Amino acid sequence: MRRVLSRACALALVVGASLAPALPAEAAGNTLTVDVGNVVRPVTHVGSGGLYGVGSDTKPTTDQLLPLSPISFTQPPPGTTHLGNGATEPCCDALDVAGNITRAGAQQFIRMPDIYPTFPYEWQGWTDWENKVRTMVQDRLDATWATNIQGWEIWNEPDWTWDTAAAGSFNDGWTRTHRLIRTMDTVTPIVGPGYATYNHDRMLAFLTNAKNTNTVPDAIVWHELDDMNWNSFDEHVADYRAIENQLGISPRPIAINEYNSYNQMDIPSVAVHWISVLERYGAREAHRAYWFEAGTFDGLFTLDGRPTASYWAYRWYGAMAGNVVRTTPQSWLDGVASYDSTRKIVNVVLGGDSGNNAVRINGLSSFGSSVDVTVSSVPGSGRHTYVPAPTVMSTSTMSVSGGSVTVPVDGMTAEGAYQVVVTPAGGPTSSWQQTYEAENATVVNAQTRSSSGASNGYYVGGIDGSADMRSDSFVDFTVNVPTARSYTMTIRYANGTGATSTHGLAYNGGAWSTVSYPPTAGWAQFSTVSVTVDLHAGYNMIRLAKGSPYFSGGTGYAELDSIRLS
Template sequence: MKKLAVLLSGALLLTVFSVTPAPATAAVPASFTVDLANQYRPVTHVASGSLYGLAEEGRPADHLIAPTKPKMFTQMAPNGGQLPNGETTPIGDALKVAPIAERNGAQVTIRMPDIYPNFPYKWVGWDDWYKKVDSIVDARLKSGAKNIYGYELWNEPDGTWNTAAAGSFNEGWKKTYLRVKAKDKNTKIIGPSITNYNESWLRDFLTYARDNNVLPDIISWHELGAPEGEYLDGPAPQYISNHMKAYRALETELGIKHVPISINEYGVVSEQAVPGNMLRYIAEFERSDVDTANIAFWFRPGRLSNLITDTGAANGAWWMYKWYGDMSGQMAMTTPANPTALDLDGIASVDHTKQEADVVLGGGNGNRNVVVKGFQALPYFSGTAHVKVESTPWYGVDTAVSQPTNEFEGNFTIKNGQISVPVSNLKESSAYRLVITPGNQSSISRYEAENADVHGANVFNNVNASDSKYVGQIDNPDSYVQFKVNVPTAGNYRLNIGYANGTQAVSTQQLTVNNQANTTVQYPTTGGWLSEGNSNTAQTQISLQAGSNVLKLNKGTVGSAELDYIQLQPVGDFKVRVEAEDAKINDARVARSSFASNRQFVGNIDNSNSSVTFSVYAPKGGTYKMEVGYGNGTTGDSTQNISVNNQASTTITYPKTGGWIANIPNIGTRKIITVPVTLKQGENTIAFNKGTGYAELDYIEVK
């Protein structure tokens, strides 16, 4: 679908950060489950293709295409005239890009009506159409291409077919089908490519096609949202499995053979390529009987449907599709956290040759549990599984991501054929990968509390805990949990502590690192204990020596807390990113856009009292660089007034960006500006207030 619209994204403790807990009344989020024993079909990367994903040689580069393992691209007809979304550079037609697709392992669909220069298509007449059909088929036969998936006879006939000028679509389908088959009996015919799953429409079409012997070889429709085709901002992938079951029942009802299903466009505008959101679709397609699926085209061609930035680099979505491309062997069944709503979902595979299981998930927020079961079907796992967890963010279409982030690695005991892996602070827009191999590798960064030196406390079993165990009753003056950790290099590390605090107030513990002076760790209430499925993470920054280190958590002076695990991550240069939608917002509103970091931004900062106030921690006082993601759709410069810690404000000027953050098509309407900001050690507030003109805010990053 190609439509234009506008949418209204000695070690000394340095500091301790608190993580806001879930309300005490909040229900424990459901787990996402993987069944490694239920291997239901070979890995074929069903949903790895895209519409207009290829433009020409080098756009995109092969090193960006191949790792995503594309199965099929849909491209315009040979010598087509489409210049979609204001494009001025000709884009590659199906036969021109077929060699690119072939060397990268993909097939190509020829979208026949895209021989027209306009969308929606402007019908000329049947003689004109027949000439176009003949030229397309002749060019395909002359090319000798061996990787043509099929001819797509028309696109979105429920909205683009001119019945008044051309007659009924069913009759037009028959005429075109017979014209193509008269010249080319072997290449498959795809259709009807309607904009959404419409059973009554399909029943009428298939009944006519059956009775006239013109049934498609591959059935196709789009999955563009809520619940039946709201392509702008209404994601609804949870309906897809119902559509698949209903369609197969329809084939049976009509007495026609089951044919491959091609979802030739998926994903709504506001979630275009966003990793966590796309995973919901991929999971539904993989679990259903789908042969191919293409990411929809909304913005610019030749970018694998926005997996690649405007400068030809990988963005956060590309890494998720690369993880998908890395999968091999057999697909393993997954169960979404909430099958009837937009929530955490994903895909999994098992490769017996590599002795590895891969899980890729996303679309959920907060602290979630990943339950992986079925290890009894994998004889090379003998009691312990090593799990490496990575993440890839969504910072916007045109923000490059050089590599995924390593979240943690740890060994998990296989009990009753399964493990439980808590993953903390998930963002809906991000994607996460678990690489699971036989256990006991030395490379770990997550240390389970039950494996530490536990004194004056007790170990408990519970499926809600990391590795299904935790330490509780750390209640006596001499109670402690002491961890021995190893790090490759000396330096600053981020320490995440998995805990539960079932009291009604903040609890504390005392932390010492290598027997140096202790400091207080604060644990906000979690509204319940680990036995009830309640947990959260506290974060602190520590300095460690290369090699072995000892971290000790003693009972604090206030309240009580249970310990699940600790987790280490190198800090590197200081950098903190805060999304505008997570700031304190006054007289403005949060909006969604796939151009925005985390898919959200703040707009309508339009009135004298409108403001967006960020909270930023600084490890020491001084001047920092502050990167601001913004949109300025006015015709000139706009300004906002910035005050730090309620001091006198300064003015920041935003050059025009050519549009607003949610504009369509993608013309780079979110830009970045960097300004100096002076902060004190500890917590700071940075308030943005309306100045002259108008500007939207996406995020700030202080470093």
């Protein structure tokens, strides 16, 4: 959604937001419980996406994006004329920013109606629309170098922006447009319906029509834009899954490609609430809403490109590795947590309450009798306030009792965000992350699968596609190394073909080489091979591919469990 407000109305909303009782004034001493042994899902940074979050090939820079571990974006289509939120010229079409987004390890949806200049959209007739659709799709098909277009979003917020009087019903318009796209592009997923709000009757009618016309979306999309709507997200997911079951539709991934309200967009603790429920209730991806300026990652950066308080909350989240583990909120206190078993790090990001609260972490028996604990904070300031770094509130060594430790987080504000990091006494098992799980990486045209034989319990299979840039299969690993030098990269893989298979290997946009995988005992039966990679200090992007632009294609098939740098 973009703003459709006068300057006076917008000012009233901003002032009103500070007066509304949206967040608690004081706390009752609540505890967020973290269960390290209760895995929710592999870390994929579900909430680290944005609508119009990338403004150009350099805004934000790739180096700014990488620590946030973005998963996906929604961007306007090639040839966009859209002027969002008072912009004086169009920006950031999907192909113009594709390189930046790819280097950051993310994918993107193309929002097709943003070919129009205004919002709400001004319908110009079916002939005009269908000509626009053909042009957008052809522009994408001509971009044979672009691998990161993961969906056509046919319309945006049709529950109030679709011109029924001129265009007919939206459900009929969906079917007509879906069929037109498929005459040109049978590969790229189509996502929708993109409603501004979740509504049972509307979703049921849409999916009934989509099933009857064989135009069911490949991913289901709606928006969550009301104040404190995180409280309803679990109900919306449950209702949607019940509709799928009722209609006999196979489960679709859920993408919330706009989340957070106008009033609360700049509040770090609200972002933490959203991240927590998005992870807990099964979204595949979610994008921060576009209420203000394009290219600031929706308020994670100031207009001059410096980090805000919310940036640091997302950076803590972006540093998560391994598995997301179960968190149990109490009252307004909520959070998301991960456990990286390769380094023995528990990372908890929390917020939403004020006063003296606590985080109780269970399942720490393997950490020993004591643990090191660091508690950090960022203030509740908004998108115009530069925050150079989090504040370290405390560092301590605490005794573990019965496999648990309770960490006090005193002096909280309801708007701020907080991080609790727990390691065995003496620190994590390695000073920098060396093992990177494939299921934590960017997985394109392949599947995350579970196996007791896989490290961390998961691996990536079905890395089979090599036909063109739309169906190429690959895994992009974002790694962070301390110094520039050559590293030995050990790949843990499985190859059940009975013959040697190959993948292409490229990193940081460099030349392709070939990795050979001798046969293993079977699928999900893992072995290792080692190669040398020359990496620069800091963040690097490593791609292992069956198919990718400028690569002739791998042979046979292989599954990926992890890579390790040493």
